[in-house]
Amino acid sequence: MVVLQELFGVNADIRKTCDELAEQGFIAVAPDLFWHQEPGVDLSVTSEDDRQHGLRLYQAYDRDAGVRDIRDTLDAVAKLPGCTGKLPSRATVLAP
DSSP states (O other): BOOOOOBBHHHHHHHEEEEHHHHOOOOOEEEEEETTTSTTBBBOTTTTHHHHHHHHHHHHOOOOHHHHHHHHHHHHTTTTTOOOOOOOOOOHHHHH
């Protein structure tokens, strides 16, 4: 399962979501979608400065590059040992 980051990058909340999905038996990964601009973004949801930083990154975000990154991540996850394509019942799949 590919977990998409919010405005705050791959932060503690996103990592926790991946951990919780993994505990349920799913392969869960969260690609760093801001890596083209600033690799390793990890912002706090409670900090106004971090929120403003995330907004600046999002405004400059290249959506086409992001879609390619997500597709590349999906392709990589599909090749991982143990990947069955099984999704949690509450999963939402959005297509462009």
